Amino acid sequence: MTVRTELTQPYSDQKPGTSGLRKQVPIFQKIHYLENFIQSIFDSLEGCQGQTLVVGGDGRYFNRPAIQTILKMAAANGIGRVLVGQSGILSTPAVSCIIRKYKAFGGIVLSASHNPGGPQGDFGVKYNIGNGGPAPEKVTDAIYDRSKVIDQYQILDNEDIDLDQLGTVQLGSMTVEVVDSVADYTELMESLFDFGKIKQLLSSGKFRMCMDSMHAVTGPYAHEMFEGRLGAPAGTVINGKPLEDFGGGHPDPNLVYAHELVEIAFGDDAVDFGAASDGDGDRNMILGKKFFVTPSDSLAVMAANAHLIPGYKDGLAGVARSMPTSQAVDRVAEKLGLDCYETPTGWKFFGNLLDADKATLCGEESFGTSSNHIREKDGLWAVLFWLNIVAERQQSVEEIVTDHWKTYGQNYYSRHDYEGVASDKANTLMDNLRSALPSMPGKKLKSYTVEYADDFSYTDPVDGSTSAKQGIRIGFTDGSRIVFRLSGTGTQGATVRVYIESYEADASKHGVDPQEALGELVAIANQVAQIRSLTGMDKPTVIT
Ligand code: VG1
Numbered sequence: 114m115t116v117r118t119e120l121t122q123p124y125s126d127q128k129p130g131t132s133g134l135r136k137q138v139p140i141f142q143k144i145h146y147l148e149n150f151i152q153s154i155f156d157s158l159e160g161c162q163g164q165t166l167v168v169g170g171d172g173r174y175f176n177r178p179a180i181q182t183i184l185k186m187a188a189a190n191g192i193g194r195v196l197v198g199q200s201g202i203l204s205t206p207a208v209s210c211i212i213r214k215y216k217a218f219g220g221i222v223l224s225a226s227h228n229p230g231g232p233q234g235d236f237g238v239k240y241n242i243g244n245g246g247p248a249p250e251k252v253t254d255a256i257y258d259r260s261k262v263i264d265q266y267q268i269l270d271n272e273d274i275d276l277d278q279l280g281t282v283q284l285g286s287m288t289v290e291v292v293d294s295v296a297d298y299t300e301l302m303e304s305l306f307d308f309g310k311i312k313q314l315l316s317s318g319k320f321r322m323c324m325d326s327m328h329a330v331t332g333p334y335a336h337e338m339f340e341g342r343l344g345a346p347a348g349t350v351i352n353g354k355p356l357e358d359f360g361g362g363h364p365d366p367n368l369v370y371a372h373e374l375v376e377i378a379f380g381d382d383a384v385d386f387g388a389a390s391d392g393d394g395d396r397n398m399i400l401g402k403k404f405f406v407t408p409s410d411s412l413a414v415m416a417a418n419a420h421l422i423p424g425y426k427d428g429l430a431g432v433a434r435s436m437p438t439s440q441a442v443d444r445v446a447e448k449l450g451l452d453c454y455e456t457p458t459g460w461k462f463f464g465n466l467l468d469a470d471k472a473t474l475c476g477e478e479s480f481g482t483s484s485n486h487i488r489e490k491d492g493l494w495a496v497l498f499w500l501n502i503v504a505e506r507q508q509s510v511e512e513i514v515t516d517h518w519k520t521y522g523q524n525y526y527s528r529h530d531y532e533g534v535a536s537d538k539a540n541t542l543m544d545n546l547r548s549a550l551p552s553m554p555g556k557k558l559k560s561y562t563v564e565y566a567d568d569f570s571y572t573d574p575v576d577g578s579t580s581a582k583q584g585i586r587i588g589f590t591d592g593s594r595i596v597f598r599l600s601g602t603g604t605q606g607a608t609v610r611v612y613i614e615s616y617e618a619d620a621s622k623h624g625v626d627p628q629e630a631l632g633e634l635v636a637i638a639n640q641v642a643q644i645r646s647l648t649g650m651d652k653p654t655v656i657t
Pocket residue numbers: 131132225226227391395396435458459460477478479481599600601602603610
């Protein structure tokens with residue numbers, strides 16, 4: 114077995130986005146494309162020689178060959194040991210869990226999350242650091258800088274290893290341990306939640322749930338957890354077999370793409386509780402019987418009820434949300450006397466707050482919530498959190514949420530996505546907004562008055578690093594907001610995201626359709642950003 118040095122030429126488009134490098138599969142299959150990026154990671158890591166890495170992915174097309182390449186390159190680059198999930202499968206939260214549990218140096222997650230998979234679908238590579246979380250910007254910037262000048266990479270000439278067989282094999286001087294994909298993660302969940310109580314609920318015969326794994330990575334985890342340990346009847350988990358193309362679906366847990374679950378939770382014989390997770394298992398959607406929980410509300414309800422959960426019974430250090438996420442959790446924090454942090458979009462910005470114990474719970478409007486148990490968002494954790502709340506309170510999901518609104522008021526919230534917009538048009542839209550910002554404060558737009566208008570800039574309270582241009586915010590005197598930003602996870606053209614929020618304290622006005630409640634603000638968003646004329650679209654492609 115010899116280490117081979119391959120000469121290569123740099124690609125100019127390997128800048129990681131909101132969550133790693135995401136490209137269409139044929140791009141990753143271009144000569145040396147994957148290898149260049151992986152070598153750029155190794156070249157940017159100081160002190161990784163002899164250390165342990167964790168490697169796994171969501172099982173999508175190209176997962177297996179990519180893992181074989183990464184293992185041979187890790188061995189050639191002097192990595193001491195790699196823990197790889199059986200059959201190449203590890204959910205994003207499981208990678209984070211395993212990095213932390215075994216004190217690994219870092220990990221490589223192979224996923225394009227909620228983007229479709231298959232030979233013409235998307236693939237992605239993300240590097241996570243030793244705390245188990247996505248690499249911060251200074252690391253991803255270093256990787257990108259390296260990728261622009263890379264001229265060679267190292268790889269071991271060796272046969273592929275058997276990823277399906279649990280156990281240890283040698284790859285040159287590096288040890289590869291093929292580990293059980295679900296065991297460590299399941300053990301962590303059992304340490305946080307009252308499995309006994311949840312089991313009573315799920316096996317009582319009086320409470321029916323449906324978990325839609327969308328043919329993505331959480332299938333094996335969900336089968337083991339809900340039908341295995343928690344006594345839910347077989348069939349509780351649907352679409353539980355991970356497929357390379359997710360069965361042709363779009364593994365994004367929202368009301369549009371998780372339509373099978375939506376029919377089960379909103380149909381004539383509706384279940385009491387529905388949940389879905391995304392391609393790599395870090396997102397979640399929570400449904401009650403004919404009731405949708407807005408992700409921003411989900412975070413707020415979790416914060417308000419955390420004391421009911423064994424893992425959080427001693428209280429929270431603080432909470433954090435991404436800037437576009439609704440301010441529902443801020444109201445809970447205020448009442449409970451907790452610090453509340455506002456970060457840019459992307460889980461990497463929560464890492465320092467969690468490490469410094471400034472925040473315990475974090476969340477994003479994009480169906481992502483998690484806590485300090487790992488350093489990624491965590492789909493099944495959120496499902497268990499909700500089940501534990503339901504088991505404790507013995508109330509329905511709808512009752513829990515409407516009670517919450519009575520106490521804290523309701524933050525009406527919606528996100529409108531305009532996908533597949535030409536990049537120059539999307540940039541013009543943002544530039545126009547930016548230049549209009551100084552003239553906005555004090556302006557009257559329909560019945561609203563602008564209080565502030567800015568481009569969000571974040572200074573990390575722990576390491577002092579700043580991240581500018583993180584989204585345009587227009588805030589109104591009554592607390593309503595409109596936020597505009599461009600997606601950093603897409604692979605074709607640009608996606609304009611518009612986030613709209615208003616606050617309603619009066620309980621008699623709660624529970625209205627958000628599109629109706631937010632109608633005037635939506636019209637204002639269209640007007641100030643000239644969305645129709647610039648994108649040529651008269652309505653969003655996805656509304657969540
Ligand atoms: C989107 C979401 C963001 C999330 C990111 C990664 O990013 O808005 O909240 O953290 O996806 O999630 P963007 O830049 O497209 O808006 V995942 O589950 O794709 O890793």
